[in-house]
Amino acid sequence: MGEQEPKEIRVFAPATVANVASGYDVLGFAIDEPGDEVVVRYSDKPGLRITAITGDGGKLPKTVEGNTAGVSAQDLLRHLGKSDVGIEMEIHKKMPFGSGLGSSAASAVAGVYAVNVLLGEPLTKKQLLPFAMTGEASADGAYHADNVGPSLLGGIIVIRSNQELDISELPVPENLWAAVVHPDIEILTKVAREILPAEISISTATQQMGNLGGFICGLYEEDYSLIGRSLHDVIAEPFRQKLIPEFYKAKQEALSHGALGFSISGAGPSVFALCEGEKNAQKVASAIANVFNDNNLTNQIHVSRINQQGVHVVNN
Amino acid sequence: MGEQEPKEIRVFAPATVANVASGYDVLGFAIDEPGDEVVVRYSDKPGLRITAITGDGGKLPKTVEGNTAGVSAQDLLRHLGKSDVGIEMEIHKKMPFGSGLGSSAASAVAGVYAVNVLLGEPLTKKQLLPFAMTGEASADGAYHADNVGPSLLGGIIVIRSNQELDISELPVPENLWAAVVHPDIEILTKVAREILPAEISISTATQQMGNLGGFICGLYEEDYSLIGRSLHDVIAEPFRQKLIPEFYKAKQEALSHGALGFSISGAGPSVFALCEGEKNAQKVASAIANVFNDNNLTNQIHVSRINQQGVHVVNN
Incomplete structure (x- = not known):
């Protein structure tokens, strides 16, 4: 050497x-x-x-x-x-x-x-x-x-x-921000996988496909409304939300504070919202964190543009 | 009046x-x-x-x-x-x-x-x-x-x-052409629906989602290769092909003549190929029609740009 x-x-x-x-x-x-x-x-x-x-x-x-x-x-x-x-x-x-x-x-x-x-x-x-x-x-x-x-x-x-x-x-729209909140619990990927059904209906699959198509179009067109309308998970979220305390309350808070959409990050327990602008992302992150705080669940907030x-x- | x-x-x-x-x-x-x-x-x-x-x-x-x-x-x-x-x-x-x-x-x-x-x-x-x-x-x-x-x-x-x-x-890439061939049989939409399973595996759904994502990206990027790599149907085609005589032979002919991809139009029996350029679309349409002709199945060819x-x- x-x-x-x-x-x-x-x-x-x-x-x-x-x-x-x-x-x-x-x-x-x-x-x-x-x-x-x-x-x-x-x-x-x-x-x-x-x-x-x-x-x-x-x-x-x-x-x-x-x-x-x-x-x-x-x-x-x-x-x-x-x-x-x-x-x-x-x-x-x-x-x-x-x-x-x-x-x-x-x-x-x-x-x-x-x-x-x-x-x-x-x-x-x-x-x-x-x-x-x-x-x-x-x-x-x-x-x-x-x-x-x-x-x-x-x-x-x-x-x-x-x-x-x-x-x-x-493409990444310039004003697209992520508000990520990690509550201090651990979910093993294995557990998060096993909680999903082996099969889904074709109609569930096509709903997810429609939303995926809308999301990708929304990114290309910088159409924040379309991005928001497309941020729905009908495959994993309905099952995995059970592993995250107060998931739907956090989702409701995120959306009522103006998030484009909200769901689980990967296998969880972190959750994320996509937002238009930093100010909104900060507000949404706080609203989500408050739900966890109210349940004595310590958590970490990460707000950033898409890296x-x-x-x-x-x-x- | x-x-x-x-x-x-x-x-x-x-x-x-x-x-x-x-x-x-x-x-x-x-x-x-x-x-x-x-x-x-x-x-x-x-x-x-x-x-x-x-x-x-x-x-x-x-x-x-x-x-x-x-x-x-x-x-x-x-x-x-x-x-x-x-x-x-x-x-x-x-x-x-x-x-x-x-x-x-x-x-x-x-x-x-x-x-x-x-x-x-x-x-x-x-x-x-x-x-x-x-x-x-x-x-x-x-x-x-x-x-x-x-x-x-x-x-x-x-x-x-x-x-x-x-x-x-x-978006429609300028040189994207469709080669559609309609063999003279009738398939009732009802029959084409009933031949599909009620449920599919999550892995089948994610394969289809990946291809849908690739296809939309390919259109926006005018990436004909990506469009071609994305033209796969793992949901309906494996079942509905049974209703179309010589489907896989027609598919093989279309692809070997340079089609970007080939599948069933709607519920069938029409089949379609997407192609780069008119000349290729004409060639592909003839190759598909020949498969039907060889089986004494009359058919109509429709070659056009995306309308x-x-x-x-x-x-x-």
Whole structure:
């Protein structure tokens, strides 16, 4: 490694809201905060090693195979034939597990992106998608790009096919803001999946399809009213709301305070509203948080524009 | 009626392709030919009367309530408080019943539009949608805008909600052509509905949603490849193909001749391909027709751009 300059790369991968009401398993968007950080540097010892993990409450093992950042990075190194390059990795979790904000996806994205930058960016961001997917699948068991995609690329993405990893970036209306509130309970993705029925009626499916179509049109046309009319989830929300205390009260408050729409972020328990403008998003976030506060449920508020940058290098 | 000038209005409402592979019950587009014509003129006898029907093989009764053109026109007249105005209507069917090309929808659209024009256009085209829907529902029993919408407005439309009649017009890439082939068999919409399962797996629904999202993006981005990758129907086609002789052979021929995608038009038996350019559409249409010809199944070919005009007045 003698000829390589010693350097350190620190990257930030944003949290993400998957499903987005009308896009169960096919839509996701990124927000500014929270997110996970990964630091990588060259080392004289060959191979990838994880030297520190913070913010995980001691839950993650320090083996490369034991967390999504290690797995995605290792998968990239293998692909590039660079498994023997000595790399140290630190993982700084800045959001809770099981929050519905794509925690494992953010780490997977941060891990693979950090290593790619360290190596001089042999691949483009979009080319990193399959490695990040492998990383997330190691924790999640499922192979979905609805968190990994937006955490990597930023913006709002629609997934034509998870199997073929065919994803498209949708336009983001300038004044579209997200109000995300995370109540302090944990929902395991496994539980959130098992609560759904195996089958739905064709009429339920076509309702969801209509709303998905309306939502995508609304983004392209910057038609906030159409976006709002389209933010309905008839597939997952009716079942998963049971896992979130006072869900419908929070929804009612969000809508009565002017949110375009409101639903569950990913598998929950985080909830999100989309709003026109920052001021409205702040007001809606407070109204949602108040419902949780009234039930002695501590929570964190995250208000931001749709994050269009995705994973990026941050200064040390 | 003395002060009204005697005049006659002749309108043409185009055939339509509903479902469009990835948009079961939520997508539809119009084609140039075939289509139905309706002629209206003032009469001294009060009320709406149907004086002639051609092209129906004697199947349609001449009562106003007996066909979709009469019902939609009557519904408009009632709404405008003009049920007593004397109007004669002729209906000229130019496409077969049960063809999957929106025959009853085209008549409903032509009927209401002709009367609206005769009365000096008190309503806009889009405002005529509910009356045309009522007309089609009188024949079809179902309340879907996927044929009525594009026959009225032209172009490609997506229906956010049939119940709320919330529809959006999608952009039409300039070089997008349709190759439609109608084999001479009749499929009753009722039979085509009953052959579908009541329920589908969530994973089937999300596949279809991904393809719908990709298709709409593809239209906005004029990305013919994405349009092609998105033209898959995993909801209706696997069941309804059984009603169409040699369906998969026709599909294979269409795709191997360069079609972007191929599926069933509405409830069938007509099939359609979307193609890039007229030349390819002609080639694809011939390849499909040859499959039917080889099975001694007579058929009609309709090749056109997506019709962006919708229903319109034609010269006598």
